[in-house]
Amino acid sequence: MMFPLSIFAFDREVFTGSARSLSVPGALGRMQILPDHIPIVSSLVAGEVVIEKEDGTRETLPIESGILEVNKKEVVALVNF
Template identity: 45%
Template sequence: MKLTIAKIDKILWSGEAESVSVPGTEGVMTILSHHMPLITTLEKGELRIKTKDGGMELIAIEQGMLEVNKEETVILV
């Protein structure tokens, strides 16, 4: 899936990912390719990005917004 994580003034991470786990208001949720469209708020916590090569990247956030559509997943923090 195409994933972009951005602040208002810069891109923090952009590329192809296997999955991303996010701290939602109802708990941690994992987004995979072909996830249903979704818009939700994010709480303080950690984004866990599973990369295409099997690696894991972590990004701490205070809060944010997640949008999943058929073309990409965007996280604004």
């Protein structure tokens, strides 16, 4: 299963596509987002965002901070580098 994922920085779109999983540095520790995850909004702290793409490859993005929204339709992250 997959879910739609969009990651944006202030000045650009960083990633838009389907993902198998997303691992993010949350304020209370690492979180892994999978398809059908419960809706949440969370702040993000400095660390690595790891996207597992549709083909199984992983993309890692170092961030300084951000915010994550997971809802029934999509996952959206706004990040600062």
